[in-house]
Amino acid sequence: MTKERMVNRIIGAGLKNTKYRVNIIEMLSKTDELVSAQEIYNRLLKKSIFINLSTVYRTLDILVDNKILNRVTIEGEKQSFYEYNRDIHHHFLICRGCNKIIPIYDCPLEDYEQKLKSESGFVITGHRVEFYGYCDECRKNLI
C-alpha cells in the first residue's frame, strides 16, 4: 500500500495525519502477522522511531475505532493483537507449539448463522473462530 493511500485512510476517517499513525499503519499493512502493542513499539524503535508506548495504545484504539485496524484477542494470551483491516472476513489457525498464527480466508459458518438466527431469535452481528493445534513442523517435534 502506498503512503498516500494510508494518509487518505487517516484523513478520510476525520483524523489528523500524523507520522506515528502512518508508521503504525505502514508496519501492519506490510505483514499478515498479528502484532501486539509492545511489539509494535519494539519494531518502531528498531527503525529509530521514538514513539511513546501510551501513544501506541492511543493510536491503536483510534485506528480500531475507525476500522483501519482490527483488534484480535487470542485464547490464553492476555495482551491484544492488531492487524491491518483488509476487509476480508477470516479466522485464525494457531499453533500451540510455536505460537505462529495463520489466517484462514474461508469461513465455515455462513449457513450456520442463519440457522442459529431462526432458532434463537438472536440477530447475529459477528462471530469469532479460532482453531488450535500443531503445525507441520511442531507436530514432528511432539513425539
Added chain:
Amino acid sequence: MTKERMVNRIIGAGLKNTKYRVNIIEMLSKTDELVSAQEIYNRLLKKSIFINLSTVYRTLDILVDNKILNRVTIEGEKQSFYEYNRDIHHHFLICRGCNKIIPIYDCPLEDYEQKLKSESGFVITGHRVEFYGYCDECRKNLI
C-alpha cells in the same frame, strides 16, 4: 450434583478436599452462566463465605488444570470467566446489549476441521467459536 461427587472429583484429581474448593465447584455446577473470579468472590461473600480473592484465583487455576472447570475468554473482555466442565462440547452466543452469554450445544465445525487438517497439515486439537449479536429483548431496544 451431590456434595459427595464434588469431593470425589477433588480427591480423584489428587487434590486436598477443602471447603473453598467445594464451595466454588458447588456454585459453578449450579449454573450455566460464565462467572468471573471477582464475581465468584462476591457471590461467596454474599453467602458469608470469607475466602481471599487470591485463593479464588489459585483455586480456579488448579481446578482448570484438573479439568474440573473451564476457563473461557470473551472477545473484548479483559477478565477470564469460568464454568463447570460438563464435558459437553459447546460454544457461546453473546449478547452485545445485555452481555448475556448463552451456551450452544451444537457445533458447526466438525466436518470443517477435517478439511482444514488435510489442507494445512495442521493437527487440530481444539477450536473456539463465539457468536455476537443481540438477543430478542435487546434487539427491540435497538431502534
Added chain:
DNA sequence: ACGCAAATGCAAATCATTTGCATCTAAATT
C-alpha cells in the same frame, strides 16, 4: 504566520492476576 483542537510524552493510576512468605489445615503416619 496564528490559533485552536487534537495528538503526544511522561508519570502515575488502574485492573486483573500472580507471587512471596508466614501461618494454617487436611490427611497420612505413628
Added chain:
DNA sequence: AATTTAGATGCAAATGATTTGCATTTGCGT
C-alpha cells in the same frame, strides 16, 4: 488420638497490560 508435613490459605506487595491526567507540541483551517 497426637504428630507430622506437604499442600492450602491469607495478606500484602509485585506484575503486566492498558489507561488516564495534565502539560506541551503539532497539524491544519483561517
